[in-house]
Amino acid sequence: MGIAPEAQVETIAPHEARDAGTARTIEKDSLIGKRIAKLDAPDKASGKTRYIHDMNLPGQLHGKILHSTRVHALIKRIDTSKAKALPGVHAVITAEDVPYQRPLGVSKDHMPLKGDRVRSMRDEIAAVAADTPEIAEAALKLIEVEYEDLPPLYNVAEAMKPGAPVLHDQKPDNVAMTFDYSHGDVVQGEAESDVVFEDTFKLHYVTHCCMGVSGVIADFDSAGGLMLYSQTQVPFLHKREFAEILGIDPGRIRIVQPPIGGGFGSKLDIYPFEPIAIFLAKATRRPVKLIFSREQEFRISPTRQPVLLTLRSGAKKDGTLTFRTATTLHDNGAYTSWGATTPFVIMQTISSLYRVPHCKYHTTAVYTNNPYAGSFRGYGNLQATFAVEQHMDKIAEAIGMDPLAFRLKNAQDPGETTGQGMHFKSCGFKDCLRTVAERGDYLRKHAENIANQAKPERYKRGVGMASMLHVGGGAKIYPSDGCGTIVKIDDFAHVTVMTGASEIGQGSETVIAQLVCEELGVPMEAVTVVNNDTDVKPWDVGVHASRTTFIAGNSALGAARKARDKILAVAAKATGYDASALDLRQGTIVMAGTGEAIVPLAKLLRSLHFSEKADLVMTTHYYEPPSEHQDKGFKGDVSAAYAWASQVIEVVVDTDTGIVKMEKVWGAHDVGRVLNRLGIEGQIEGGVVMGQGYALTEELIVEDGVVKNPAFRDYKLVTAPEIPEMDVTFIESMDGEGPRGAKGVGEAPAICIAAATANAIYNATGVRIQTLPYTPENVYRALKGVNR
Amino acid sequence: MTVEHYYAPKHLDEALEVLRAGNATILAGGTDVMPQSESGKTPLRKTLVNIRRIAELTGIRLAKNEVRIGALTTISEMMANDLIRKHFPILAESGDHFASEQIRNAGTLGGNVCNASPAGDTLVPMLALDAVVELAAKPNGSVETHTTPLGSFLVGPGKTRRAQGELLVAIRIPVPPAGQVQRFFKFGTRPALDISAIAIGLAAVKTKGVLSHVRLAYGAVAPAIMRGSKTEAVLEGKRLTPELIEQAAQAAHDEVKPISDVRASDWYRRELMHNIVKRMLIDVHEH
Amino acid sequence: MSTNIEIRFTVNGSPRTVAVPPEMSALNMLREVIGLTGTKYGCGEGECGACTILVDGMSVNSCLLFAVDCDGRKLTTVEGVVNEPAGARVRDAFVQAGAVQCGFCTPGFVVQAAHLIDTHGSKLDPETIKRGIEGNLCRCTGYKKIVEAITAAAQEAR
Incomplete structure (x- = not known):
């Protein structure tokens, strides 16, 4: 068991440390911008990685949930006696059987188990724990529920009518939430305008479609402590919320995060299945595993926020934007999850993507008996950008300016502070615009396609442009936007980085390891990242708002710098050189100037550890970005940095069928700086294709509160043969606050696609379609002018 | 009902013996039976008969003036077969639009027929090519077979005229007459992994610009794959002209009876019928 | 509950004998009976390919394959590949x-x-x-x- 005792006799004599006769030199070699393979990839590609679905605890039971079969009804009676009598069933619970539960969610309007009333087809009314999933499923069928139907609200218009049924007593007008923002005076802005347009845009339901379905394992220890194996993206926030929902001491909740099969924002909120699994574990005193089927994943998990957005914009003849007014109506669904708060982001694009002197924004989120929306990569920005960028084209055309010049005239520059208080310290927006326009040969094609519109050809070609602004340095939507890191280095120069950040497949652990390696001069193989256990890792807000590389990266960098300082100080003391003359390269202390190897890091660390004044290299760092919490008027510099991107898309429209083929996407992304080129390319490419699905193929069809296409056969994700050619350019604006200059990028690539596609279809056909998605039938109908 | 008996016979004779007793689910590739039983749409019956080990149901052979395709032929095998590629290129082509490679490697032609989906990918070309199905049974101690045209075998969604105790053993398609042109179209935004909104198969003999022996088959526009007999009548024996083509396209538009569902509306399906039949006939006219 | 059927096959080169209910998919058999969890459940309907395995050298969706139909065949999962x-x-x-x-x-x-x-x-x-x-x-x-x-x-x- 013991460590080799030879370690104890290693000493380093001053000025004699160099390994005699070797005189090896090590060149300085940076990892930044290189293509670094993901640390978790080999196990994932071998089928070795254990996702929650692959875990089984000894003595584990399987949980299943009974969902409502009614859209809106009173529960008159639930009889679980037959289910309880089924052999192999260990617990059947309803709201009545749960000793304590409190509402969850953004507005605390959502009880995990519904006792007296259901408000949507996804409402949870009972749950079973049994020896096998099959027995649990069979038991659900034995539960008898008697309903009394209530009048349903299938859309926002019905829900807002006076006298409409009230879904939540505390909100008698069915308005779940409102947002109001303004700067300047839009009346004045309109008066100064030469052209004014008002249009309404309709954005549809889509859902995350994580390839790994939702699941959880809950287990209590004998002292009442809860161990939760969870897919959450925000473990520390959820500890607190679970404690409130369940009436447990948050200090007794430990969340372990096995690798997850995709997140994209879907795991940012607690949904009822998690507390219900905990209730079942409590009731049975056994570990309970609860995993969705794919059909449940479609029916029960959150969606992207559907939005009805009315945009009014104006400009002067010289191309100066004068004002912008936006009103959005959100179908909130039966309960409030993060979708309701997408106005935070929608208003940023409305107010600040372009320079708008006068701006006003209002949102109403309205309860209905439909599915509720959660957060989803891009978070309101796909919706806002879809409207804003179509108006940019429309105004440019009206005033006779080319669409690129019009955008450049109104695009933000570095150093500007917008009406909303966002301060753009680094801003590569104009570079992004010029780059995609040039690479995509945008202006020439745009003019040529317009000239071809009238020709009788079946296939029409079009190009469209759109840009986006998104937070790139975290988002201070909580009082803290911080992240902690612990770095420890063992006797063999193996580095363990305990980071608050969660890995959700996006590559955060690899980029964090890379930043630490760069600082400590150790190879990637020498680093382990621990990021999945709330009892081990330091506080972090969670994976959202494209914040992990920026926030957790800065945090890791801080801890690594402290470790580096300590190592060099020890080395200086041991060797007699000044610390500033030394450097760390390839796991070796070298002379900074010549690269001459002095002593292996491992040897130095052992000498420290086993010296008389024994010490370890173990450092901590907490990073809190220099951003502001917004005031009540939603003003403030909410992020420490902002990310920019422009995309040009070329499409071919088949006028015989309405099929839109996305041929090529050019993207220019101001990412601050490329850290892991492989990782960032993967984020962009994946985001582009996710945006393609949003624009062209995906729609969760909800009719009368019911999801009509809960399967991949009719909910069409983009498949490999459909992907466009992708040309990505990185604009490196070297953000002063970002880790080695980097900014966040996770959400950016998906945001512009639908907007640019809209403009491309218009360029091809002369028909502007303001409703998504651009499925063949929807496009064909628009071309023919035939409504549904 | 849960399965009480499972059989995996190696000979047709044994399989027919088991089927005679009734209340059996026939299993071949499993690509339809598994999801349909899992979802509860078509529960498994008391007896599960796995016919995949019956050698008599395999192979593709030229006999007299027809090609006999064993019911167990997978979609992948069908697509790779030289006889099929030579005589029935549109059947091979339909395979290329069929689900995904993994499903083509398991799913069988016989299964695609017996599943009787209104959108069944291979059924459209087979109907246009005058396919007949060969059915076997063992009613009185000896194996008897008979054939029936595919068009009358398919009744409605999931419904065929296969009688209890019968097994579909092969599909037979006549070798096409000289000068036959074939066309296939499946509507979709991607090459495969897509359930048709419409599909069209065309076979006709083209002589000096005149079409004869015209066969049109339409998928996903009626409860079962249908023959476009009114469109055929417009075209039969006539010289292809832009006017005739428009007339035929309109006939196709008018004679289908599509439904509206999550995949497409009836209106859109009819529009597609018109536009695609037109494109197809222009293509035949020009080549 | 139905009777289990005993089947023999090789998985990743090793011979196996297991008894499975006739309704069970090869995916569930691999994951739950044999313990090879590299093969994933993504949809259970052959639409996503996460459960792809090789059977006698051909790739198939194991979620659509009846476990009993593995009898006498050669299975290769990602672990074997x-x-x-x-x-x-x-x-x-x-x-x-x-x-x-x-x-x-x-x-x-x-x-x-x-x-x-x-x-x-x-x-x-x-x-x-x-x-x-x-x-x-x-x-x-x-x-x-x-x-x-x-x-x-x-x-x-x-």
Whole structure:
């Protein structure tokens, strides 16, 4: 068991440390911008990685949930006696059987188990724990529920009518939430305008479609402590919320995060299945595993926020934007999850993507008996950008300016502070615009396609442009936007980085390891990242708002710098050189100037550890970005940095069928700086294709509160043969606050696609379609002018 | 009902013996039976008969003036077969639009027929090519077979005229007459992994610009794959002209009876019928 | 509950005998009975390819395959694929190309890719690859790097 005792006799004599006769030199070699393979990839590609679905605890039971079969009804009676009598069933619970539960969610309007009333087809009314999933499923069928139907609200218009049924007593007008923002005076802005347009845009339901379905394992220890194996993206926030929902001491909740099969924002909120699994574990005193089927994943998990957005914009003849007014109506669904708060982001694009002197924004989120929306990569920005960028084209055309010049005239520059208080310290927006326009040969094609519109050809070609602004340095939507890191280095120069950040497949652990390696001069193989256990890792807000590389990266960098300082100080003391003359390269202390190897890091660390004044290299760092919490008027510099991107898309429209083929996407992304080129390319490419699905193929069809296409056969994700050619350019604006200059990028690539596609279809056909998605039938109908 | 008996016979004779007793689910590739039983749409019956080990149901052979395709032929095998590629290129082509490679490697032609989906990918070309199905049974101690045209075998969604105790053993398609042109179209935004909104198969003999022996088959526009007999009548024996083509396209538009569902509306399906039949006939006219 | 059926087959080269209910899918048998969890459940309907395995050298969706139909056949899962040099090359190509993000779909892609390379060899071009993986869904990568990984692995297969 013991460590080799030879370690104890290693000493380093001053000025004699160099390994005699070797005189090896090590060149300085940076990892930044290189293509670094993901640390978790080999196990994932071998089928070795254990996702929650692959875990089984000894003595584990399987949980299943009974969902409502009614859209809106009173529960008159639930009889679980037959289910309880089924052999192999260990617990059947309803709201009545749960000793304590409190509402969850953004507005605390959502009880995990519904006792007296259901408000949507996804409402949870009972749950079973049994020896096998099959027995649990069979038991659900034995539960008898008697309903009394209530009048349903299938859309926002019905829900807002006076006298409409009230879904939540505390909100008698069915308005779940409102947002109001303004700067300047839009009346004045309109008066100064030469052209004014008002249009309404309709954005549809889509859902995350994580390839790994939702699941959880809950287990209590004998002292009442809860161990939760969870897919959450925000473990520390959820500890607190679970404690409130369940009436447990948050200090007794430990969340372990096995690798997850995709997140994209879907795991940012607690949904009822998690507390219900905990209730079942409590009731049975056994570990309970609860995993969705794919059909449940479609029916029960959150969606992207559907939005009805009315945009009014104006400009002067010289191309100066004068004002912008936006009103959005959100179908909130039966309960409030993060979708309701997408106005935070929608208003940023409305107010600040372009320079708008006068701006006003209002949102109403309205309860209905439909599915509720959660957060989803891009978070309101796909919706806002879809409207804003179509108006940019429309105004440019009206005033006779080319669409690129019009955008450049109104695009933000570095150093500007917008009406909303966002301060753009680094801003590569104009570079992004010029780059995609040039690479995509945008202006020439745009003019040529317009000239071809009238020709009788079946296939029409079009190009469209759109840009986006998104937070790139975290988002201070909580009082803290911080992240902690612990770095420890063992006797063999193996580095363990305990980071608050969660890995959700996006590559955060690899980029964090890379930043630490760069600082400590150790190879990637020498680093382990621990990021999945709330009892081990330091506080972090969670994976959202494209914040992990920026926030957790800065945090890791801080801890690594402290470790580096300590190592060099020890080395200086041991060797007699000044610390500033030394450097760390390839796991070796070298002379900074010549690269001459002095002593292996491992040897130095052992000498420290086993010296008389024994010490370890173990450092901590907490990073809190220099951003502001917004005031009540939603003003403030909410992020420490902002990310920019422009995309040009070329499409071919088949006028015989309405099929839109996305041929090529050019993207220019101001990412601050490329850290892991492989990782960032993967984020962009994946985001582009996710945006393609949003624009062209995906729609969760909800009719009368019911999801009509809960399967991949009719909910069409983009498949490999459909992907466009992708040309990505990185604009490196070297953000002063970002880790080695980097900014966040996770959400950016998906945001512009639908907007640019809209403009491309218009360029091809002369028909502007303001409703998504651009499925063949929807496009064909628009071309023919035939409504549904 | 849960399965009480499972059989995996190696000979047709044994399989027919088991089927005679009734209340059996026939299993071949499993690509339809598994999801349909899992979802509860078509529960498994008391007896599960796995016919995949019956050698008599395999192979593709030229006999007299027809090609006999064993019911167990997978979609992948069908697509790779030289006889099929030579005589029935549109059947091979339909395979290329069929689900995904993994499903083509398991799913069988016989299964695609017996599943009787209104959108069944291979059924459209087979109907246009005058396919007949060969059915076997063992009613009185000896194996008897008979054939029936595919068009009358398919009744409605999931419904065929296969009688209890019968097994579909092969599909037979006549070798096409000289000068036959074939066309296939499946509507979709991607090459495969897509359930048709419409599909069209065309076979006709083209002589000096005149079409004869015209066969049109339409998928996903009626409860079962249908023959476009009114469109055929417009075209039969006539010289292809832009006017005739428009007339035929309109006939196709008018004679289908599509439904509206999550995949497409009836209106859109009819529009597609018109536009695609037109494109197809222009293509035949020009080549 | 129905009677279990005893079946014999080889999985990743080892002979196995198990008793399974006739309704069970090969996917559930592999995961729950045998304990090979590299093969993933993504949809249970043959629409996503996360459960792709090789049966007698052909790639199929194990969620659509009845476990009883494995009797007498040769099964290879991702664990077996990457244990062979050709499969290990595919895995390494996925890692190097950045074709793995959340990784949940990856085992299915690796198996299907190994099958495509086995079928087409170094002639495998990107268009054929895209068609060959049309039955495998990925929500993270946008497929581009997956196609590049398979192209690279096919080049090495010469």
